[in-house]
Amino acid sequence: MKHLTSIQRFWISLVLVIPMLIQMLAMPFHWNMPGYTWIAFITTTLIMLVAALPYWTSAWAAFKHHNANMNTLVAIGTSIAYFYSLFAMITGRPVYFESAAFISVFVLLGDTMEERMHNNASNALKKLLDLQIKSAEVLRDGKFVQVPLDQVQVGDIIQVKPGQKVPVDGVITSGKTTLDESMITGESIPVSKKVGDDVVGSTINGDGAIQFRATKVGKDTMLSQIVEMVKKAQTSHAPIQNLTDKISGFFVPTVLIIAIATFVIWYSFLGATLVQAMLFAVAVIVIACPCALGLATPTALMVGTGRAAKMGVLIKDGQALEEINDVKTAVFDKTGTITVGKPTVTDIIGNQDQVLRVAASLEASSEHPLAKAVMNAAEEKQVEPQTVTDFAVVEGKGVQAVIDGQQAFVGNDKLLADYQISAGMKRRMATLQDEAKTVVLVGLAKQIISLIAIQDAPKPSSAQAIADLKARGLKTVMLTGDNERVANAIAKEVGIDQVIANVLPNEKAEHVKALEQNGKVAFVGDGINDAPALTTANVGIAMGSGTDIAIESGSIVLVQNDLRGVVKAIDISKKTFSRIKLNLFWALIYNVIGVPIAAGVFVGFGLQLSPEFAALAMAFSSVSVVTSSLLLNKAKIGGTEPVASSTSQPA
Known part of the structure; x- marks a missing residue:
């Protein structure tokens, strides 16, 4: 069964447990499934072989190192319930096979969620590549020919046509253009x-x-370095110490x-x-069974x-949920x-209609993002x-x-010379530039008639x-590839502490x-360039409107393009x-109360707990825990529900 994944083992076990679930639901109506004992056995x-065997193996390995973990609890609980039930079946007593079966199914559910998380991490790297x-x-023998990327060498001259991707890192030797470098710098305006x-x-x-002349190829390119950083960050994240494992360290031996x-x-x-x-001892084991x-x-x-998903916050794993509880800095x-x-137009100085008519007429043929903003x-x-x-x-103006x-003309401040x-x-232009806005000048007949500020x-x-x-x-920090003037202006506007x-x-x-070094950090980003930081931070939070790589790299995704989701998380x-x-x-309190009763401490007072009632008490403790968890649906989170956004997208 070693070749089966956690997901496969879970579904097999879930199907196998159905007869026992039917019997449990039918018990209040005094209906017994024909041949139930043999069916349960x-x-x-089969569930023990498919589901519980890995836990027994893990528990044995921990035991050999004088340790106990959650797998120890599962192994003890399932083996006691199973082997006693086997004994009880032979001797004609009530059996408790369902306890062993349901424990295995519940624990496998958690393993299934973890396996899905690791699959997402692999997908993030694949999308980067x-x-x-x-x-x-590449220039070969005086003409440009298509060659596989792995044959490109440092020093090769490479040609890139409009709309194509740049294959490797290099330095331009001929021509001029604009490049969309948003995947590297995060800057939306082409350079x-x-x-x-x-x-x-x-x-x-x-x-x-x-x-351009190739300067870095293969694993030395910036994209390859980003991939390696994401890999390193994902593998170096030590798994959080589960609180249940800490408890089991002393609970199981006790x-x-x-x-x-x-x-x-x-x-x-x-x-x-x-x-x-033996029945007294079994009652102790059963009531202390780690189901709850x-x-x-x-x-x-x-x-x-x-609950978080309903509010537009997708939390991928329990580790992120626990880590963000202790975050001290949001980056x-x-x-x-x-x-x-x-970029959008923020200010128009002058006659608005006249300015926009002139500017739009001249910019109608341009594909530049500033032209699109106009x-x-x-x-x-x-x-x-x-x-x-x-x-x-x-040229240049x-x-x-x-x-x-x-x-008429539309251009930058270099036009001031003419x-x-x-x-x-x-x-006014100087004031707008101090606010880190890009200023476009609009003029007619050698006179500048307007300023358009874009940001x-x-x-x-x-x-x-x-x-x-x-x-x-x-503490709030902005970490960006943009220039300092732009970053400081935005930070001041929204109230960021550090830039x-x-x-x-x-x-x-x-x-x-x-x-x-000053405490746990949550990083919030949306671009390919953010992937290393998202995976390095204690908690990576990706915007749902961002790239697939950012979404896969983040352990929390804000489906709506709204930073208030961080507060809700x-x-x-x-x-x-x-x-x-x-x-x-x-x-644990059920065990503190129930174990002495199961051990027969209060027999002299007429209070005794048989294995059957011990199992019932164990089931009741599970019901109370589930009920307690369901009450989270009523808890007040963030004051208000998130507002729908036209920019939101499915993650």
Whole structure:
């Protein structure tokens, strides 16, 4: 059975346990399944072989090292229930096969969830590798030919046409273009590139053709380094010490000692028969069976994560849920996380309709993101572009054309050398630039008539989310590849405590590690460039509108593109983890009360607990733990439910 996965073992065991479930449900109606004892024996034996055997193996390995863990609890509980039931079946007594069977099924459910988590981690790495193209146009014998990527060497001259991906890292030797480097820097606006500039593999070329010399290939490229960092972060994360394992460390030996002592005392000193003494000992084992203890954590996790999902917060594993409970610092990427992720027009200085008409008319033919921002603003104001003539690109400055018989232009501040601008408008331009906004100048007939300020603005909910986190005692940090002026302006607007700017992906993980010296860190991001930081942080939180790689790398996903989900994740964690501790308390208190009764301490007062009633008490403790977990559905989380967002996407 070793070749079976946890998922396969779970489904096989679940099918096998159905007859025992039917019998349990039918008992209050005094109906007994014909041949039930033999059916229970056969199905439980199969479940023991399929499900429980790995736990017995693990428990034995722990025993040899003088340790006890959750697997010890499972092994003891299932083996005692099974072998006593086997004895009871032979001697005509009531059997308890269902206890052994149901314990195995419940524990396997947790293993199934963990296996799915590991599969997600593997998918994240696969998607990172899929970003890389398989071939490149390399100069060979005086002409460009397609060669497999693994044959590209350092020093090769490579050609990249408009719209293609850059195959490897290098330096431009010919041509100029714009590159979408959002996967590396997180910056949504494409970057202009010319001869001598660096290019990064798997970034997307704009509308220009370039040639570049390869400087890094294979495992040395930045994308490959990101992949390796994600692998290292995922494998180096030590599994959290489960609270149940800590309890089992002293719980299991204590129960076994009490059971043995009960048998010896009754048989050797109190005149009980061998069977009577064994029944007292079995009652102790059965009532202390770890079913409720095993349910205490997974049921709370299931309800808590289910409640979170309804609120737009997907929590992938119990470790993340427990880790975020102790987070001291929340670190955020900027573009697409705190901000909307696309440039928009924020200010128009001058006659709005006239300005947008001129700007939109000239920008209608451009695919640049700043041009798109202008066109979107014109569309919102219902301003229609006009036909222009004599359209031309002014190198490094902007564009110009004739509109309504007048020379018009749209461009950057380099146009100031050629055109006149009023002192007041010049001061206003400086103010906008101090706010880290990109300023576009619009003019007619050698006069600058307007300024258009464009910025990737913060999401409306970001400031409130940051304030809520700070109210819960968390330090907030922005970690971004953007320039310091932009980062500081956005940070000031939303209330971020600390800014770390101009950071590359391979540096993000290092900064996260440094911040962990002051306590546990949660990192929130949405891009491919955030994957190493997401997996390095104690808790990685991915935006649902982000890339697949970010979503797979994060242990928590905010389905709605709303940072208030981080606040809800923390609140859910605190409520769920508190409920887990309460569940463990109730699971143990039954043993504190029930074990002495099962051991026959109160027989003189007419209070005795047979194995049958011990099993009933054990079942009742399980019901109480499940009920306690279900109450999480009524707990108040974050004050209000998340507001639907037009930018939200399924994760």
